[in-house]
Amino acid sequence: MTSQNTPIDRKLNRDDLILITGAGGFIAGSLVRYFHDLGYTRIRAVDRKPLPDWYQRVDGVECLCMDLSEKEHAIRAAEGAVEVYNLAADMGGMGFIEHFRVECLRSILVNTHLIDAAWRAGAKRYFFSSSACAYNTGLQKDPNVRALKESDAYPAMSERGYGWEKLISEMFCQEYWAERGLETHIARFHNIYGPNGTWFGGREKAPAAMCRKVLEAVDSGNLAIEIWGDGTQTRSFCFIEDCVLGIDRIMHCDDLIATPINLGSSELISINDLVTMVEEIAGVKLARSYDLGAPKGVAGRNSDNTMIQRILGWEPKTPLRTGMEKTYAWIATQFADRKAGKRVVKD
Ligand code: NAD
DSSP states (O other): OOOTTOOOOOOOOTTSOEEEESTTSHHHHHHHHHHHHHTOOOEEEEESSOGGGOSOOOTTSEEEEOOTTSHHHHHHHHTTOSEEEEOOOOOOSHHHHHHOHHHHHHTHHHHHHHHHHHHHTTOSEEEEEEEGGGSOGGGOOSSSOOOBOGGGGOSOOOOTTHHHHHHHHHHHHHHHHHHHOOEEEEEEEOOEEOSSSOOSSSOOOHHHHHHHHHHHHHHHSOOEEEEETTSOOEEEOEEHHHHHHHHHHHHTOGGGTTOOEEESOOOEEEHHHHHHHHHHHHTOOOEEEEETTSOOOOSBOOBOOHHHHHHHSOOOOOOHHHHHHHHHHHHHHHHHHHHTTOOOOOO
16 A cells, blocks of 8 residues: 555665756756755756756756657657656747647647657656646637546647647557556646746746736836736646656556656635735735736646555645745745845746
8 A cells, every 4th residue: 555655665776867858947947956965976957948947957967958758859868868867848838828729839849859869778667747738628618617627638628839739749648558568657737837947938827927926016106906807717836846756656657668657735715815815925915907808728727646646555635825935935935035126937
């Protein structure tokens, strides 16, 4: 019987090469630090962003700036890798994925080249970061949603652009296992948030955007906030520390080969209540206005964690309030640094 603290059997040597892509970004940056802190000595971190723009760069990690939508770069990145974690994608919050569907779709090139390169390089395991946006949008029309379970992806009617790219890339992972024997693992992330991620510039997601808007209101003295949609839309948000732990557990579970699984929290909250939470953390009360024409995504979405509990005996557990306090504190520091004229990473 597994439990929340069951040790992970990785079948991985300390000096096996681990490739992590999208490492200049939010989640993969934290994943690099996680494996480094566990004592893995050969980590190759790749992102197309120039190195000074990475959120985190960890000493002793090989950091490469490469565009992995180019086949030759994917081949070079996968050379010698024992495990490959593909988290590179052109993405952002609702504002980005509703306005830049072509960019989102083009991330298919990264996974297509990288999974083939990993297979040719003889990698043992391949991880793909899918999304709750792969789920059928028809099931997400009501804020009082039924949580989404893994089988709800089919019959398919994913989020236009971004969601379909994820679903097709999942299929690549499933067929590389079925036809070519590459061990693949797929997690459907549900709204990951936390420090060291995008908080301004247009790609940020709701939790970071709320923290920034509250900070701006306090800083300007104009105690008002604009909310996208009518604020009744509901979501669950998963803290970054739970996310990296979940990736590790999913990647090293023999019962989860080529089997998409939710990686998210089941603590559902409306956007209005999320704003209230950030106000409480900041110790302010703001006047609210609603932009009904702004991108707001589906009406409701939650993660059904029955499968992850059953197979891993584990699920994300960080309370939203705890994670939001840490996120707010980090964004407050970034906000102050930017105001003081220091360089901060945008996206
Ligand atoms: P992020 O934007 O912070 O990181 C993604 C990184 O990929 C960026 O640094 C970007 O420069 C890089 N990238 C994009 N195209 C590339 C290319 N052609 N070659 C090399 N690097 C490239 O996003 P994130 O939040 O860290 O997301 C990581 C993964 O998790 C993505 O696949 C995303 O779709 C998925 N995901 C994230 C969430 C979330 O809530 N953050 C939810 C669902 C799925």
